[in-house]
Amino acid sequence: MGKPTGFIEWRRLLPKKRAVAERTHDWREVEDVHGPLEHDALRHQAGRCMGCGIPFCMQGCPLGNPIPDFADLVWKDRWFDAHKRLAATNDFPEFTGRLCPAPCEGSCVLGIDGAPVTIEAIEKQIAEHAFAEGWITAHPPRTRTGKRIAIVGSGPAGLAAANQLNRAGHSVIVYEAAAKIGGLLRYGIPDFKIEKYVVDRRLAILEAEGIEFRTRIAVGRDPTWSVLRAEHDAVVIAIGATRPRDLAVPGRELPGVLIAMDYLCDQNDSGARHSVAGKRVIILGGGDTGSDCLGTAHRQGAAHVTQIELLPAPPDRRTSSNPWPAWPLIFRTSSSQEEGGERTFAFRTTRLEGTDKLETLVGVDIDRHEEIRLPVDTLILALGFTGPDTSTLVDQLGVALDARGNIAVDARFATTIPGVHAAGDAHRGASLIVWAIAEGRELARHVDAALRAGPSVIPTVGQDQPFR
């Protein structure tokens, strides 16, 4: 339970980020991977954990990570045990330790007074420590069940499902349309948040444990979903929610308007096609994707970047209608936002103007009801996603969709088509990486149970009861 008085003795301390001037000149991670916090400083942070009788953090975490347990182990300098505890519930702590917005910290009891345990930093450090010590190595299953499972999509949901099912002894083949495995992890998130060696490092282990990766395979075209289904004992759809939300205003067709994911993917690929070096950039959308675009634009050498959010700026502290332990709806500043650029809130874009290319964005300041015109060279639309690309699925398999166009599944993550399951963004709509992993794991458990016609050997993430 950490040190009983730890939270009184030590303040919340986050890992240091590299200086803005330094980090915006390269694509390396914002945090220094190799020494985020001094050993004792991190231990003290773990020691702040009170080991609550009810660890709300554990409920706040979609994976149900045993946070008090591993924090205590770090406090006691028992890193190997901490790693084991964490790895038991989280397939990829090195991903979540970098990318998760940490709802656990929002529901940490110390967060009532605003200084939760630095759970994510501890998680990341446990994972990096484990890699550094060589504790994370391939352990192929001792026996195989002979069942073949196709997993379509290699983002975090697909990989988590693949990992769990493979460990349970099934033969798993992951199909990926892109050239490389990783999905959103590889293509959607800039290096300054997760360098790609981190993904490759994990993929090497998964491969060594026996997962087969097949890239550049566009399921739906070749093979068709029906063929895929016929050739496997189970099919898992983890294709994400890639359909971008568009901007329906006059002038949308003008050159100079980019979809965020295209922009980010390009940078992760080569950065050649859509570089905004020297340009005036506006990013529509104040979310994480918008921030990723912002950081990318700065690093590409944009002349000026403005990030626009439709909604008003959130308050600095929780309001009474947003009590702990619900996710705190407060004003946050991402690492990319620290690096510069303007942030505008409560602004609705009404039209785009320009002669043969985009020149001006016209919109309304919602509070003041006043029209504003902004000069712009490149407009990046980071307006979120509307759901998975399901055209071939519906045509070929007849999979039912829910009201929002996502793939409909039951409590066991089974679609309306026997033997076909779906998890992650493809079923719940665009969401957090930690949700993708959680769903991938839970899906794996149900698929395993179905294939065995008995209880699964895969552990559950536990019942989720989201805070209202």
Add this chain to the structure above:
Amino acid sequence: MSRGLHDPSFERDACGVGFVADIKGNRTRSIVDDGLELLRRLSHRAACGADPDTGDGAGILIQLPERFLRAEAAKAGLDLPVGRRFAVAQVFLPVDPVQRAACEQTLVEVVVEEGQRVIGWRDVPTDPAHVGSVAKQVMPVFRQLFIGMRRVPPSAWERTLFVIRKLAENRVADRGADPDRYFHVASLSTETIVYKGLLLPRQLPAFFVDLEAPEIASAIALVHSRFSTNTFPTWDLAQPFRYIAHNGEINTLRGNTNWMQARRSQLKSAKFHGGLERLFPIIVPGKSDSAQFDNMVELLTLGGRALPHAMMMMIPEAEMPGMDEDRKAFYRYASSLVEPWDGPATIAFSDGQIVGATLDRNGLRPARWTITTDNRVILASETGVIDVPPERVHSKGRLQPGMMFLVDTSEGRIVDDAELKREVAGRFPYRKWLDKNVFEMHELPEVSPPERIAGESLFRLARAHGYTDEDVELILEPMAATGKEPVGSMGTDTPLAVLSDRAPSLGSYFHQLFAQVTNPAIDPIREALVMSLETTMGPDGNTFDETPEQCHQLNLRGPVIDNADLARIKHAHEGVFEPVTLSMVYPVAAGDDGLASAIARLRRAAELAIDEGHNLLILSDRGVDAAHVAIPAILALSAVQQHLVREGTRMQAGLVVETADCREVHDVALLIGFGAAAVNPYLALDLVCELVTQGRVPGPPEAAIARYLHALDDGLLKVMSKMGISTVQSYRGAQLFEAVGLDGGMVERHFTNTPSRIGGLGLAELGREALARHERGYGRSAAAIADELPVGGLYQWRRRGEPHKWNPATVATLQAAVRLADRERFAEFERLCDEEDESAVTLRGLLELVPAGAPISIDEVEPVSSIVKRFVTGAMSFGSISAEAHETLAIAMNRLGARSNSGEGGEEPHRFELDDNGDSRRSAIKQIASGRFGVTTHYLVNADDLQIKVAQGAKPGEGGQLPGNKVDERIARVRCSTPGVTLISPPPHHDIYSIEDLAQLIYDLTAVNPKARVSVKLVSEAGVGTIAAGVAKARAGAVVIAGYEGGTGAAPLSSIKRAGLPWELGLAETQQVLVANRLRDRVRVQVDGGLRTSRDVIVAALLGAEEYGVATAALIATGCIMLRKCHLNTCSVGIATQDPRLRENFVGTPEDVVHLFTFMAEQVRQRLAALGVRSLDELIGRAELLQVRATDHWKLRTLDLSALLASAPGRFVAAVPHDLGDHVDHDLIRRAEPALSGGKSVELALPIDNSRRAVGTLLSGEIARRHGAKGLPDGSINVRLSGSAGQSFGAFLAPGVSLELCGDANDYVGKGMSGGRIVVYPPATARFAPEANVIIGNVVLYGATAGELYASGLAGERFAVRNSGARAVVEGVGDHGCEYMTGGVVVILGPVGRNFAAGMSGGTAYVYDPQHALRSRTNLEMVELESLVDESEMWLVHSMIEAHVRLTSSPLGRRIYDNWEHLIARFVKVMPTDYKRVLQARRAAARRPAGLTLVTGTGG
């Protein structure tokens, strides 16, 4: 009553007891008169039930009045033989003439068969006008049968009479001649006769006309007045029995009777004609503990031992350093023949020639004696029960713990304790016998133990035995690292084992029983001297024989043994031991039903092993693997135990259990409690070694194991002490558990006589659970998890763990609801709770509500404002929680017109005044707990409800501790203690060791504040209804039944989880017993323990509660988030902490709490409307409106809740008026009016006797009400009294009152004294030396906070216990003097008893110790002994002695005063170490520049 939850075996009684004897054996009428007078004077120790004229029982034993009987027999035409060649049977017979004739015929028939002569019957004349209506309904017919002696040597005559009685009893039962069980032989002897009945003391002589006859004469009169909690009135359980009269409680009864049954095959005595076998059962089942004790005494006595010898065997003294070696050897030897009958006891006994009394080893009952100059002895529970002119008093004294007082009327002398024990101990060379025949472990050859299990196989095995991460991290690791059992807070909120889906260990289906009211728990730490873990093992001998071979035993220092010791035992073929190992494992392939056949096989194997001559049976579950699963160890052990007991061969062998199942204290307690002599928890030990290897516990492994075993030992002591049992020898086999959720038939067979009241799992289901656990270790998924264990989640909520009622969703939703005043969210909260309940987290979740009629409009239902008045918050002390939290609850409850509870830490007086805005911070309920912290007269008069906390749900039977770092200036002020000094609450109230003591405390509290209701808080356990009936009889206004759920206090984890029961069971039992006894209408019933929704309230109402306590939910409303760190002072939300930095985080408001209770009441209202009733009153006790929800869950469907639902309607109607009408203080108050109102001083005088109790208390309450805490100026009211004062003399005395008593006083003098002065001295005409005379009783100055006491004479046990401010001078004290003292000054001019200053953390004692005896008698754990050197201290002691001499004219005081310069060096100062440290720090701080604050406590 068989239906419902009550079982007559739960019944308890306690009482007043005493005897009068003529030492020279002169038989006179006046001795009988004195006996009857003594009995009358103990009336207040007796009780009556709903019928005020039906007593619980009274009786007298006298020498057979030969002359009187001869005359009476002659009247009936009977001719009695000359001399003593006849005996009289005093017989209770059925009313029905046919049945009566059958019984009489049977008795006569047996007399003839046994060769004796039937002389004839005499009707015993009675006057039924002197008996209550209830008693009359069940009154038997009384007749005497005269039996003539034929062809028996006089020495065997009594034995023959015993055989006749036993045979007659058995035959009447066998023939079914007496279906209503009237037949009872009250006495059958040539020496004594007993007159007794369901009478009040005053009714006895009027009812039995014989007793008024002038010819009746005796040299001995032994009397008893009963206070029973029994449900059905019975005449035969009145006392005295044939040999004894008992005041107290035998805690180990179940074990004692079992062991006698188990000895059946060993019991041989040629002395009994026709053998013993036909007399079984020797100990008649179903009778009271006292009756069974009498059975055993009778057997031992008639078997050839003298009565004192039998007493010494059954109630041995605690072994003390310095005890005579022969005596020590005798006790040790005797322990291999019979287990101690343990519990608080004064036993008076007589065989017609000798009469005496003995006291239990801890001195938990009072007994005072007076010897007169005309050779009379008076011994009784109180002094002053017979008026003896002072000049006729030869000497006075009290019975000391473990001591015996004996009058031999044939020798005409008093036999001294030392002499009589020397004689018994010297009968045989016991010491030599022991040396030769008792083996110590180290005398057995060393054998190497099995190889350590390690790595993956260790964890596999652990999983297969149901171990979880928590078992290792929260239990084993701390125990192995620190040697202590881990502590937790905030109660339990996980499902009962039978409701859990996780195949919990069989041990978790058993709940520990604990002492409340009828017997005190012991403090195993501070009173370690009476505790013993030492145990012997091996075959037991014939109880009648006294030969060296009887003690062929192996001696163990404790019952938990390591692997090396077990290996030695297994190979102990040396000498007389013949060990054999029997396997507890069976094939997995046998499936769910394999368990039943495995047990059958094991039982046969055990039987066979004994037949083959093995005398050490080792039950082992080594050998579990993929193909083999183990019988749960407790089941295997108990099944073997019960089987062998039934076979009568159990005593031919010792039982040892080698098991992986055993890991925590509860597991050890269970195995020992169900009969094992020793336990080897090999897997836990190997896990401890593994923890050392992993670096989690400091090594070397041997040291870690030693610490772990030490923690188990201490824990076992605690479990025993909770039940008031001091030795493991008597705890063994005592079965002090209740099973919850196990099939009744299975329990009866394998855990015989253990209560199990709601049915549950049978062997097939238990087999299934065993396999489910096994699967975790060796099943398909086991390979992947290597060295991991399941998460558990029993002690803390875990996402994948056991469900908890309080979890992230319920806590968050409730907080949002009250914070945002959001009714919808509150409804959502209730929905979440109900869903959880329905998924079987609680028993009440298994029930559903049945409407009483069609739904009605909500407008017709009683308003919210009346419903909320029924709510109370739980008792949480200021100290355990912050002032902010404490006051928030009080303000909120006062706004609602509901009541908050102060808890046991006092209350700041400013809270008794209103705030400017009209808010009140005063707690309406003031608690009186064992620590009596802050319990002043002023505190007591500022209450609407005075609650005596007998037990608390989180840790029933245990005391508490407020760590020094939580005791800041403010808390210390309220608690009358010193900042930074740890405060200890003793396990029992030292003024409640029995039910009549409780009645006395209720009387005292009523006297101090007659307007307040007195309530008594009990914890749910089997038998709590019986205690509640006793509480109602003791005139409490309310009884609180607390469940084991909830509970906010800090407690050892095993106590939180393993002791106590859900409130549903305790409440329903209470309702059933109160209704059956027609007592329900005089008390209110309150319930608490995990209530949090309107549904809980409705279910509680239907089961019988009219008031509802809510603690945890109220705390959560103020911001508690169930950190469960209350004991660490690190509560991050500022509730359970005194750290000012953390208290700033407190965000709770009275509004939050008001919302909680208002919303809850609104929901209650809606439910009432839906049920079709207008008020809660219409629902009380109507269990018929509950039905069991249908289920097909494989575990739940085995449950049978019909007993729970057998409650009958009944609710509070009117309180019994208090019995203060004739209190002398009414007169005092009237006469003291000039002082009370006019500032004048008054001098008053009056005579008193022992029936005048709590003198000065009523007056003091009046002073506190009128003048507040400061009271009146010193000397305002001076009262001179003469005689023997009743109990609680000067209790809660207020400043300004002086009580001067010429005479002596009983127990509890100056209890709770808050000021004033008490002076006690003997009359000038007394002939004895005052300093050798016991002048005040036990437990003097308990919880006193101020004032002075001067007593010219000796005090009893526990002088100044928990004193926190009074000053006293006394001339000697008994055992446990100054125990738990936290303040004040005590000067002792004479001897002190054992265990002086135990747990004393504050205040100072100065002892005149010319013999240098103090050191050996002091418990030095917390105090240091120093010489008196400081000038100011010398002056203080000198001035106190000066006052003592001035006020009491004490000759001893005068001698010391006159030789002060010489004697000063002989004073020893007893100084608590902690207190000294704090005082020094303070002095240092005072010298330091301002700005620095005193650092107290050690933090973390």
